[in-house]
Amino acid sequence: MDEMVNVALPKGRLGEKVYDMFERAGFDCPDIREPGRKLIFENREKKLRFFWVKPSDVAIYVERGAADVGVAGKDILLEYQPEVYELLDLKTGVCRMAVAAKSSFRDDRSKTLRVATKFANIARKYYSAQCRDIDIIHLNGSIELAPILGLSDVIVDIVETGATLRENDLVPFETITPISARLIANQVSYKFKEKTIAAMVAGLKGQVKEP
Amino acid sequence: MDELLKNEERAVLELRRLYRAQGYEPFKMSKFEPYSLYVNHKEFLISEGAITFTDTDGTLMALKPDVTLSIVKNYRSSERTVQRVYYNENVYRSAGGGRGYREIMQSGVECLGAVTALELGEVVLLAAQSLQKISPDFVLDLSHLGIISAVLEPMGLSQQCRAEALSLLSRKNIDGLTTLIPGEAGASLRALAALSGSLSDALPSLLPLCTTAEARAAYDLLASLSRMLEDAGLQRHARLDFSIVNDMNYYNGVVFRGYVAGIPTGVLSGGQYDKLMARMGKDARGVGFAVYLDQLERLTPSAAGCDVDAVLTYGPDADPAEVLRTAKALRETGERVVLAARPDGIRCRRVLEFHSGEVREIG
Numbered sequence: 001m002d003e004m005v006n007v008a009l010p011k012g013r014l015g016e017k018v019y020d021m022f023e024r025a026g027f028d029c030p031d032i033r034e035p036g037r038k039l040i041f042e043n044r045e046k047k048l049r050f051f052w053v054k055p056s057d058v059a060i061y062v063e064r065g066a067a068d069v070g071v072a073g074k075d076i077l078l079e080y081q082p083e084v085y086e087l088l089d090l091k092t093g094v095c096r097m098a099v100a101a102k103s104s105f106r107d108d109r110s111k112t113l114r115v116a117t118k119f120a121n122i123a124r125k126y127y128s129a130q131c132r133d134i135d136i137i138h139l140n141g142s143i144e145l146a147p148i149l150g151l152s153d154v155i156v157d158i159v160e161t162g163a164t165l166r167e168n169d170l171v172p173f174e175t176i177t178p179i180s181a182r183l184i185a186n187q188v189s190y191k192f193k194e195k196t197i198a199a200m201v202a203g204l205k206g207q208v209k210e211p
Numbered sequence: 212m213d214e215l216l217k218n219e220e221r222a223v224l225e226l227r228r229l230y231r232a233q234g235y236e237p238f239k240m241s242k243f244e245p246y247s248l249y250v251n252h253k254e255f256l257i258s259e260g261a262i263t264f265t266d267t268d269g270t271l272m273a274l275k276p277d278v279t280l281s282i283v284k285n286y287r288s289s290e291r292t293v294q295r296v297y298y299n300e301n302v303y304r305s306a307g308g309g310r311g312y313r314e315i316m317q318s319g320v321e322c323l324g325a326v327t328a329l330e331l332g333e334v335v336l337l338a339a340q341s342l343q344k345i346s347p348d349f350v351l352d353l354s355h356l357g358i359i360s361a362v363l364e365p366m367g368l369s370q371q372c373r374a375e376a377l378s379l380l381s382r383k384n385i386d387g388l389t390t391l392i393p394g395e396a397g398a399s400l401r402a403l404a405a406l407s408g409s410l411s412d413a414l415p416s417l418l419p420l421c422t423t424a425e426a427r428a429a430y431d432l433l434a435s436l437s438r439m440l441e442d443a444g445l446q447r448h449a450r451l452d453f454s455i456v457n458d459m460n461y462y463n464g465v466v467f468r469g470y471v472a473g474i475p476t477g478v479l480s481g482g483q484y485d486k487l488m489a490r491m492g493k494d495a496r497g498v499g500f501a502v503y504l505d506q507l508e509r510l511t512p513s514a515a516g517c518d519v520d521a522v523l524t525y526g527p528d529a530d531p532a533e534v535l536r537t538a539k540a541l542r543e544t545g546e547r548v549v550l551a552a553r554p555d556g557i558r559c560r561r562v563l564e565f566h567s568g569e570v571r572e573i574g
Contacts, residue, residue, distance in 0.1 A: 065475025
């Protein structure tokens with residue numbers, strides 16, 4: 001039986017920040033620092049295996065058990081609702097899910113609101129709680145363009161500093177929910193590798209800094 | 212014989228033997244039920260949606276997404292105090308996330324009537340034994356909805372807030388619970404979420420959280436289940452875990468879920484559903500579980516080996532009767548032998564050639 005604990009980390013800046021937390025908590029894998037195109041890194045002594053995956057795929061790897069634990073943004077967890085345990089708020093990668101529109105936008109409740117977003121489920125849930133009829137326009141990138149070109153009235157997207165919005169004359173005017181990186185675990189792995197996973201949670205908890 | 216059976220097929224046979232031995236009777240149902248049965252109790256079902264069609268008389272029917280509802284519907288209080296049934300049926304459910312409908316093979320038992328602690332214990336033990344039949348490396352998680360209710364009740368949460376708290380509990384999201392109900396008010400709920408471990412280790416930490424009489428009774432029941440599992444030598448596989456929060460409109464009391472190493476989702480789910488019985492107008496209690504057999508194929512590593520043991524090739528002039536006779540003789544030694552003019556594309560251990568009445572190995 002393979003007793004290695006598989007950890008899926010999101011590629012990119014957030015992943016690197018999160019790996020630093022793992023390293024400081026004693027769950028390190030020195031090979032990962034070496035430049036190259038390798039995707040999987042092992043620390044046999046500590047029985048750890050790290051791999052980089054596309055941030056939006058981390059939850060899938062964990063839900064289906066290819067990874068025992070992983071780090072995913074709260075945005076992804078809210079959008080895809082994977083059946084995983086959400087063990088710790090790492091309080092890094094902090095941003096918010098917000099509704100933004102052109103600064104000249106005035107909400108007209110007599111019309112169906114056209115919402116452009118990558119996060120269709122989050123948007124649908126948010127507006128259905130307000131009994132609002134909306135038309136979702138699913139885009140995969142450059143969401144900010146939609147209201148400028150009249151494709152949508154508003155956008156639902158992640159806002160970090162708001163700089164991109166400002167540069168495009170857009171204003172965030174409602175926050176849907178705060179977002180940060182979360183440590184997630186496969187429900188079955190949690191039963192069979194509980195000691196290691198619990199130690200990981202405790203170790204990482206010590207590394208969490210209040211933003 | 213055994214090697215010919217796939218994991219799920221072997222499990223079906225072994226589970227049937229297990230349930231029969233305890234006096235459970237088979238329950239066979241038709242593939243369809245009126246859709247109204249499911250739509251009236253849709254929260255009871257694990258996933259929403261059923262495949263529907265119109266019957267010849269205009270009734271809207273559904274391919275069954277669940278078996279328990281049909282068994283409960285057909286329950287009649289008879290001279291027997293407790294009715295025990297088992298089933299092995301295919302159910303049709305949406306796989307979630309827009310992945311369409313799937314056919315899932317399911318086995319299970321239901322125990323209806325004057326269910327006491329004894330029947331409850333019997334069903335929990337059967338659940339553990341069912342998992343043991345599937346794999347020796349298994350875990351049975353137990354939870355008690357009465358304890359969760361007793362912890363939630365004094366908090367006086369709104370319906371929406373309570374649903375949110377239960378959802379966070381099911382994800383073990385302690386940080387989320389802290390945000391939802393901060394400070395001392397939410398302490399007991401956080402303690403419940405953090406509580407996880409083997410029954411014997413976790414029960415003592417549960418006791419201080421059981422402050423009401425109902426919760427204390429629930430605790431005593433869990434303690435007695437723990438003893439029953441210990442007697443059966445299964446205690447080390449049983450865990451306490453309050454992230455199991457089945458719908459409280461239907462379930463009450465003990466709920467449980469089973470996992471085996473190597474399958475990334477749960478393979479068994481069940482519990483006590485007295486409230487479902489009441490909602491369906493039955494004056495009785497009920498407990499049962501289902502085993503999802505479709506996942507078991509993942510337990511066997513894919514056969515990377517050969518399609519057959521040997522390929523017997525023959526020339527265009529060979530006498531078919533003689534070739535067939537030779538192949539039969541080879542098969543009688545236990546080998547899997549396929550006939551082919553050329554061995555191309557067949558993965559095999561050896562290639563044999565049949566030539567003028569003789570067999571020789573050529574690769």
